Amino acid sequence: MKMFRSALALSLMFAAGTALAAGHDPQTTKPASNTAQQVPVDHSKMKMDGAMPMDHGKMADAEFVKFDQNKDGKISKSEVPAKHAMTAHFGMLDADKDGSLSQAEFAKHHEM
Numbered sequence: 001m002k003m004f005r006s007a008l009a010l011s012l013m014f015a016a017g018t019a020l021a022a023g024h025d026p027q028t029t030k031p032a033s034n035t036a037q038q039v040p041v042d043h044s045k046m047k048m049d050g051a052m053p054m055d056h057g058k059m060a061d062a063e064f065v066k067f068d069q070n071k072d073g074k075i076s077k078s079e080v081p082a083k084h085a086m087t088a089h090f091g092m093l094d095a096d097k098d099g100s101l102s103q104a105e106f107a108k109h110h111e112m
Helices: 002-023 056-067 085-093 103-111
Strands: none
């Protein structure tokens, strides 16, 4: 019975959409008039002053150095801020299960 109702509802939606589309003549419909004249914009001359594309490799390296507080070349769970998103995934990222993240294991966090 549920499948019948779902099929019926889908059929009605399709029929309603088709009926609306059939009654619409795009050549007789005029857009709202604007008082300002639209001028085409040459996008090739625009410059991007804001954010640049991210290099996740460099970002991972910088974050690794920041987290490795004792500078032993690995990150223990205690070195990761408690509210950081990676905290919940620390065990999954620790591929060799040694209780710390190497730089390669840490980089996997940025690939997720």
